[in-house]
Amino acid sequence: xxxxxxxxxxxxxxALRGAVRDLLTDHCDAAGVLARAETxxxxxxxxxxxxxxxxxxxxxxxxxxxxxxxxxxxxxxxxLEELGRAVAPVPYLTSAVVATEALLACDGDTxxxxxxxxxxxxxxxxxxxxxxxxxxxxxxxxxRAENGTLSGTVTGVADAAVADVxxxxxxxxxxxxxxxxxxxxxxxxxxxxxRPLAEVRLDAAPGRRIGDAGPAVRRALRAGxxxxxxxxxxxxxxxxxxxxxxxxxRKQFNRPVGGFQALKHRLARLWxxxxxxxxxxxAAADALATGADTDVxxxxxxxxxxxxxxxxxxxxxxxxxxxxxxxxxxxxxxLKRAKADSIAYGTAGAHRAALAELVDxxxx
Amino acid sequence: MTDASELRRxxxxxxxxxxPAATGRLDFLRARFDAGLxxxxxxxxxxxxxxxxxxxxxxxxxxxAAGAPDNDPRRIGIGLGMAAPTILQYGTExxxxxxLKPLWTGEEVxxxxxxxxGAGSDLAALGTRAVREGDDWVVNGQKVWTSSAxxxxxxxxxxxxxxxxxxxKGITYFLCDMTDPGVEVRPLRQITGEAEFNEVFLTDVxxxxxxRLGEVGDGWRVAQTTLNNERVAIGGMRLPREGGMIGPxxxxxxxxxxxRTHELHQRLLKxxxxxxxxxxxxxxxxxxxxxxxxxPEGAGMKLGFARLNQEISGLEVELLGAEGLLYDDWTMRxxxxxxxxxxxxxxxxxxxxxxxxxxxxxxVLLNIVAERVLGLPAEPRTDKDVAWKDLAR
Numbered sequence: 001x002x003x004x005x006x007x008x009x010x011x012x013x014x015a016l017r018g019a020v021r022d023l024l025t026d027h028c029d030a031a032g033v034l035a036r037a038e039t040x041x042x043x044x045x046x047x048x049x050x051x052x053x054x055x056x057x058x059x060x061x062x063x064x065x066x067x068x069x070x071x072x073x074x075x076x077x078x079x080l081e082e083l084g085r086a087v088a089p090v091p092y093l094t095s096a097v098v099a100t101e102a103l104l105a106c107d108g109d110t111x112x113x114x115x116x117x118x119x120x121x122x123x124x125x126x127x128x129x130x131x132x133x134x135x136x137x138x139x140x141x142x143x144r145a146e147n148g149t150l151s152g153t154v155t156g157v158a159d160a161a162v163a164d165v166x167x168x169x170x171x172x173x174x175x176x177x178x179x180x181x182x183x184x185x186x187x188x189x190x191x192x193x194x195r196p197l198a199e200v201r202l203d204a205a206p207g208r209r210i211g212d213a214g215p216a217v218r219r220a221l222r223a224g225x226x227x228x229x230x231x232x233x234x235x236x237x238x239x240x241x242x243x244x245x246x247x248x249x250r251k252q253f254n255r256p257v258g259g260f261q262a263l264k265h266r267l268a269r270l271w272x273x274x275x276x277x278x279x280x281x282x283a284a285a286d287a288l289a290t291g292a293d294t295d296v297x298x299x300x301x302x303x304x305x306x307x308x309x310x311x312x313x314x315x316x317x318x319x320x321x322x323x324x325x326x327x328x329x330x331x332x333x334x335l336k337r338a339k340a341d342s343i344a345y346g347t348a349g350a351h352r353a354a355l356a357e358l359v360d361x362x363x364x
Numbered sequence: 365m366t367d368a369s370e371l372r373r374x375x376x377x378x379x380x381x382x383x384p385a386a387t388g389r390l391d392f393l394r395a396r397f398d399a400g401l402x403x404x405x406x407x408x409x410x411x412x413x414x415x416x417x418x419x420x421x422x423x424x425x426x427x428x429a430a431g432a433p434d435n436d437p438r439r440i441g442i443g444l445g446m447a448a449p450t451i452l453q454y455g456t457e458x459x460x461x462x463x464l465k466p467l468w469t470g471e472e473v474x475x476x477x478x479x480x481x482g483a484g485s486d487l488a489a490l491g492t493r494a495v496r497e498g499d500d501w502v503v504n505g506q507k508v509w510t511s512s513a514x515x516x517x518x519x520x521x522x523x524x525x526x527x528x529x530x531x532x533k534g535i536t537y538f539l540c541d542m543t544d545p546g547v548e549v550r551p552l553r554q555i556t557g558e559a560e561f562n563e564v565f566l567t568d569v570x571x572x573x574x575x576r577l578g579e580v581g582d583g584w585r586v587a588q589t590t591l592n593n594e595r596v597a598i599g600g601m602r603l604p605r606e607g608g609m610i611g612p613x614x615x616x617x618x619x620x621x622x623x624r625t626h627e628l629h630q631r632l633l634k635x636x637x638x639x640x641x642x643x644x645x646x647x648x649x650x651x652x653x654x655x656x657x658x659x660p661e662g663a664g665m666k667l668g669f670a671r672l673n674q675e676i677s678g679l680e681v682e683l684l685g686a687e688g689l690l691y692d693d694w695t696m697r698x699x700x701x702x703x704x705x706x707x708x709x710x711x712x713x714x715x716x717x718x719x720x721x722x723x724x725x726x727x728v729l730l731n732i733v734a735e736r737v738l739g740l741p742a743e744p745r746t747d748k749d750v751a752w753k754d755l756a757r
Contacts, residue, residue, distance in 0.1 A: 269667075269730065
């Protein structure tokens with residue numbers, strides 16, 4: 001490989017980070033997220049409106065001539081780092097990345113393009129009706145297409161509860177746009193309190209075929225997996241920072257417990273994992289933006305990010321001691337998100353299996 | 365003052381004046397140094413042009429394309445990576461002019477006389493004594509783990525000049541002539557069978573005061589420059605994908621399908637991912653340096669590479685199965701350069717064990733990361749305010 005990915009953050013990207021972080025500091029504190037999690041409206045739609053519409057972040061991946069901001073995956077990744085750091089309950093990844101990528105793949109259809117503009121401008125929120133666990137290239141449920149209507153059930157659809165439009169793969173190979181009002185969407189009790197899943201049931205629902213499901217779903221899930229690594233970086237970075245802060249403050253045996261080597265070494269190792277995760281996540285975001293080496297970069301990033309983010313959250317819980325086990329302390333929100341993220345868009349194992357083919361290290 | 369195109373022009377002019385095919389290797393290297401193209405970030409007159417360090421890549425690419433000889437950096441790594449930056453930072457003008465050129469051309473190989481049998485991780489506890497006698501210092505003591513001592517012309521040396529003050533305060537840094545009759549180098553055979561390093565016994569070695577680097581008693585601070593550069597040198601190399609220890613095992617996997625098992629496949633893929641991510645981290649660190657934003661990430665690079673090298677080479681021995689029970693050669697040798705990936709899998713496995721010890725043990729590096737990067741408190745210490753002579757040993 002002669003060219004290397006750009007693994008740094010530009011000044012503009014840092015400015016974007018600052019703006020998102022400021023907003024989240026003011027409007028997305030841990031206590032608020034926790035309180036909301038057990039209500040009927042776990043998503044924070046006013047925060048989502050502020051991010052998507054107020055700051056114009058829903059359209060980062062959409063070219064300007066198609067109603068978006070004309071930015072790239074690199075900027076979207078920075079937004080996701082900050083959303084991960086705050087475990088923000090907003091449908092950014094599912095609507096502004098995954099559903100948006102699916103629509104970008106359907107560029108021959110006028111309704112699809114209109115929807116793309118709606119998502120980019122935050123007039124609507126979208127969700128791809130594929131189980132969150134699905135990896136790019138993996139099998140997914142297709143509903144039955146019959147006489148121009150759709151029937152069937154898809155479970156485990158992230159953020160479907162707040163979607164205005166569903167993008168539904170059907171058994172005729174098409175991807176259909178379905179108005180959420182035409183579907184029965186039932187929240188599922190989810191491990192991750194801040195990115196809840198829902199069951200989507202269609203009963204002869206009207207839908208508009210906007211393109212082919214195969215390439216659109218594959219493209220959407222690949223971008224989802226690649227940018228999820230940046231969210232996982234945000235989660236891991238928060239848990240490490242917060243645990244270091246706590247261990248400097250917490251005293252036992254007449255000393256700050258962060259001074260004991262048994263704990264320091266664990267934090268130092270975690271720091272190294274976060275440093276590695278940052279490089280892997282930046283590489284994936286850059287590869288998605290440039291189109292160079294994308295499959296390998298995304299698979300590497302997810303294969304590394306999933307266990308690293310879970311490890312960071314698990315260490316944070318353990319090193320907080322008893323307080324880490326309480327509902328009151330936010331670390332469990334991060335653990336639940338990290339664990340759910342380790343399945344989302346394919347497990348680390350699924351991404352390693354993909355790499356075995358991509359880099360020619362084949363199974364026996 | 366110097367940008368990439370200017371450097372490219374200078375390099376091409378230099379190549380035109382000194383065509384590699386028609387110029388002796390050493391003459392070429394000396395002329396390259398004099399032209400300021402040796403290490404462009406060094407000052408003019410000392411092999412550089414005061415240019416940004418990142419622009420060295422421009423010069424190297426031109427020279428490589430022209431088939432120019434290099435200075436065999438792996439043979440003189442201690443000089444280039446450790447002695448040179450320390451001499452540049454703390455040396456007198458005379459010292460810089462005397463030492464840097466033959467160091468860079470490889471005419472004078474350097475080694476590092478730091479560790480001692482009683483001062484490993486606690487390097488500041490070192491006991492080698494240097495006593496002033498007229499214009500000289502007389503040095504007595506024993507150093508250990510000294511790579512390249514058997515081929516070195518010069519050494520960077522730290523020794524105790526004041527035993528009556530706490531240990532960090534009584535150390536002075538010297539440039540030691542390895543041809544002094546009081547220097548005795550004995551090979552120290554390693555678990556690989558060869559002797560890459562040595563024990564060095566110093567008996568009434570005389571070092572002129574003009575070969576002292578930095579102030580008397582300031583040697584610990586001077587040594588930090590050396591040690592920080594050592595870790596950057598170990599971690600900051602630019603690699604292509606599969607460029608490190610993962611390369612040989614990946615090739616074996618591809619070429620020898622009969623050796624594959626499912627269990628090894630899972631481990632190989634995990635390590636391949638870890639190696640690729642570590643490579644990206646190194647690349648990111650390099651890009652930060654180029655952009656003039658050095659981060660603390662360098663402190664962790666060596667930690668990651670040590671673990672990876674050990675796990676990957678261990679996997680490779682297992683993959684080879686019956687062949688993994690064999691070893692290429694236990695003959696005692698004295699290699700002139702360090703080569704982690706040379707020879708066969710068994711050698712790689714055994715040599716990699718040193719990666720978590722040499723240049724600071726992984727345990728010490730974890731403390732450094734925890735304290736200097738994360739700001740966690742140090743363990744309570746009992747040695748800080750005690751005179752060196754009163755320490756337990």
